Amino acid sequence: xxxxxxxxxxxxxxxxxxxxxxxxxxxxxxxxxxxxxxxxxxxxxxxxxxxxxxxxxxxxxxxxxxxxxxxxxxxxxxxxxxxxxxxxxxxxxxxxxxxxxxxxxxxxxxxxxxxxxxxxxxxxxxxxxxxxxxxxxxxxxxxxxxxxxxxxxxxxxxxxxxxxxxxxxxxxxxxxxxxxxxxxxxxxxxxxxxxxxxxxxxxxxxxxxxxxxxxxxxxxxxxxxxxxxxxxxxxxxxxxxxxxxxxxxxxxxxxxxxxxxxxxxxxxxxxxxxxxxxxxxxxxxxxxxxxxxxxxxxxxxxxxxxxxxxxxxxxxxxxxxxxxxxxxxxxxxxxxxxxxxxxxxxxxxxxxxxxxxxxxxxxxxxxxxxxxxxxxxxxxxxxxxxxxxxxxxxxxxxxxxxxxxxxxxxxxxxxxxxxxxxxxxxxxxxxx
Numbered sequence: 001x002x003x004x005x006x007x008x009x010x011x012x013x014x015x016x017x018x019x020x021x022x023x024x025x026x027x028x029x030x031x032x033x034x035x036x037x038x039x040x041x042x043x044x045x046x047x048x049x050x051x052x053x054x055x056x057x058x059x060x061x062x063x064x065x066x067x068x069x070x071x072x073x074x075x076x077x078x079x080x081x082x083x084x085x086x087x088x089x090x091x092x093x094x095x096x097x098x099x100x101x102x103x104x105x106x107x108x109x110x111x112x113x114x115x116x117x118x119x120x121x122x123x124x125x126x127x128x129x130x131x132x133x134x135x136x137x138x139x140x141x142x143x144x145x146x147x148x149x150x151x152x153x154x155x156x157x158x159x160x161x162x163x164x165x166x167x168x169x170x171x172x173x174x175x176x177x178x179x180x181x182x183x184x185x186x187x188x189x190x191x192x193x194x195x196x197x198x199x200x201x202x203x204x205x206x207x208x209x210x211x212x213x214x215x216x217x218x219x220x221x222x223x224x225x226x227x228x229x230x231x232x233x234x235x236x237x238x239x240x241x242x243x244x245x246x247x248x249x250x251x252x253x254x255x256x257x258x259x260x261x262x263x264x265x266x267x268x269x270x271x272x273x274x275x276x277x278x279x280x281x282x283x284x285x286x287x288x289x290x291x292x293x294x295x296x297x298x299x300x301x302x303x304x305x306x307x308x309x310x311x312x313x314x315x316x317x318x319x320x321x322x323x324x325x326x327x328x329x330x331x332x333x334x335x336x337x338x339x340x341x342x343x344x345x346x347x348x349x350x351x352x353x354x355x356x357x358x359x360x361x362x363x364x365x366x367x368x369x370x371x372x373x374x375x376x377x378x379x380x381x382x383x384x385x386x387x388x389x390x391x392x393x394x395x396x397x398x399x400x401x402x403x404x405x406x407x408x409x410x411x412x413x414x415x416x417x418x419x420x421x422x423x424x425x426x427x428x429x430x431x432x
Contacts, residue, residue, distance in 0.1 A: 025056045025103065028063030032070065051138045057153060058137050060101035067097060081108050081156050083163045087216045089173030090159060106155045107137070110162065111148035111174035113207070116200035117187045118143070127169045135162035147184035147226075148174040172211075178375075179217035180210045180365070185227035186234040188247075194307065195229035196247030196320040197348055202227045202357070206243075209358050213365065220372035220381075223365060230316065231302045237328065237339070242378040243361055244325040244339045249317035252297040253306075259313035264291040276306050321347045322357075326364060326390075327379025337379045340387065342394075344401040360394070367393045400424060 027049075037043045045062075052058035068074055081092040091109040098105030112128070114120075128149070132138060137153030144150040154162060163173065174182030183206055186192070188199030206225045213219065226237030229247040237244035264272050269287065277285045281303055284296040293313070307314045324346065325339025343360070347353055364378070371393070372381040382390045391398060398420050 025059045027052065027059060028066060030062055030066040033062060033066050048139070054133075055137055056103040057107070057155075058104075058139070060103035061107065061137070061153065064095060064097060064101040064104055067100065076107070081159055083160050083173070085215070086173060088176040088179050089215065091176055104153075107153045108156065108159055110136075110151040110154070110159065111144070111146060111176055111182065112151060112166065113172050113174045113182050114143060114147065114149055114184075116183075116185050116203035117190055119187075119190065119200075124169075128166060128171070131162055131165045131169075135159075135165070146174065146182055148182045173215065175214040175217075175222070177217040178219045178221050179215075179223070180213040180219070181222050181224045182214070183207050183225040183227070184235050184237075186229050188227075188229040192229060193311075194232065194304070194316060196249055196316055197227075197229055197245070197322050199227045199229045199247070201354070202245055202322075202348070205354055205358055206361060209362070210365070219365070219369050221375050221377055223368070223378060225361070231304045232308070238325055239328050239336070239338055240330065241328050241339065242326065243364065244328055245357075246323045246325065247320065248302055248323045248345065249320050250345050251317035251319040253295050253300060253317055254315045255293055255295060256313050256315075257292045260293045260310065261291045263310050263313050276309050279305055281305075321345050324357075324360070327377070327382050329377045329379050332377060333375075333380050334383055337383070339379070340382065341399075341401050342391070342396055344399055360396075363394045397427065398424070 030045075033045045036045045048058060048062055048065075052062055064075060075096040076093045077096055079092040079094050081090050082088075083090070089111050091111070093107045093109065095101060095105045095107065115124075128151075129140070132140060132151050135154055135158040136151055139152040141150035141152060151162070183203050185199040185203035188197075189195035190200070203225075206227075207214075210225075213223075223243070224241045225243045225245070226235040226241035227245040228235045228237050231246055231248060233244075233246060235241075237246065264287070269291070272287055277287055282296075282299040282301055284299040284301075285306060286294045286296075288294055307316065322343075322345075323341060324343035326342045327337055328339035329337055346357065348357065367390070368378045368381055371385065372378065373384075376384075387402065388398065391402075400421070
């Protein structure tokens with residue numbers, strides 16, 4: 001280990017320094033796993049075998065996996081494993097066939113939070129790899145479905161040692177269990193010209209504020225933050241996050257007519273009409289006779305299709321901010337749901353703006369923690385109690401943008417809609 005990679009507090013680890021591991025067990029016969037290597041594509045089995053040359057745990061893991069293939073049964077069970085001061089972040093796995101495969105009798109997974117936007121340096125990656133080779137199986141997933149860096153395979157004893165070491169380097173465990181889960185954000189303004197907000201700042205703001213709720217599970221179920229810098233939503237936050245932050249704009253799309261005409265000249269009018277104009281979901285685009293593009297911004301829904309196709313010619317507007325959606329998740333009690341718009345547009349420029357975002361997130365989590373049922377996601381609670389009751393509970397006014405389909409609403413009673421519309425118009429006029 002180089003001086004740069006040594007822990008800040010080496011005395012914490014001096015007792016546990018190990019020599020480089022070397023496999024001393026003979027490999028199990030694995031004919032069924034071997035067959036997975038015979039196809040045209042790379043196989044995970046090859047990677048596991050490579051790790052097994054230096055790790056007895058991986059030798060028995062391969063044996064147990066072959067046994068599972070033969071019997072068509074899984075032999076992992078859960079339990080309780082944690083590090084001092086934490087209640088989550090570790091997925092315990094204990095083997096039910098430990099007598100047959102003793103080296104893999106414990107094969108726990110640690111979830112480690114990635115940096116915002118997944119910005120790594122080679123030094124950071126080497127620190128993690130060296131520590132995991134020392135204390136674990138060497139098997140790492142960048143990244144798991146949760147967004148975490150998944151360190152797969154270690155014992156209960158080595159769990160604490162690994163955490164102590166990477167914690168000295170500045171890493172922290174992610175969420176597991178009924179808690180705030182690891183947040184994710186896209187690369188955003190660092191590399192993407194479609195960005196409409198400071199994704200990394202939003203990510204850090206939310207994680208830092210709710211870190212206790214991540215490490216000490218005390219919620220009805222999991223709660224996820226995800227941040228995407230534009231409506232392309234590279235984080236899939238609308239489908240997967242209880243609290244989705246989407247960068248957007250509220251003025252007109254920026255159009256460079258010179259680049260539009262160059263694009264038409266290169267691709268042809270038919271291509272532009274077939275692949276850009278006709279694919280606008282609200283028919284907000286039209287191609288003029290002089291090959292310039294007309295945009296009906298009032299009907300634009302920021303789907304990003306035209307911008308993605310004509311990147312040089314079109315770009316997001318200048319009045320940038322975010323849209324907040326609540327309630328996205330995968331199948332659980334009521335099936336897959338997508339997030340519902342709660343805040344159609346919010347500026348994020350000043351410290352006060354970011355404080356409003358943090359306060360709203362805290363209010364939403366507190367309301368859900370108090371009113372959600374056990375094993376019930378936030379979106380399922382909203383489905384059960386009704387959106388109007390949720391909005392009243394978190395102090396957000398009803399807005400016409402809170403819809404399931406354009407120009408319709410299944411959330412607000414239509415016999416009272418005239419009064420609600422009048423209130424909304426009053427708020428809009430007061431805001432200027």
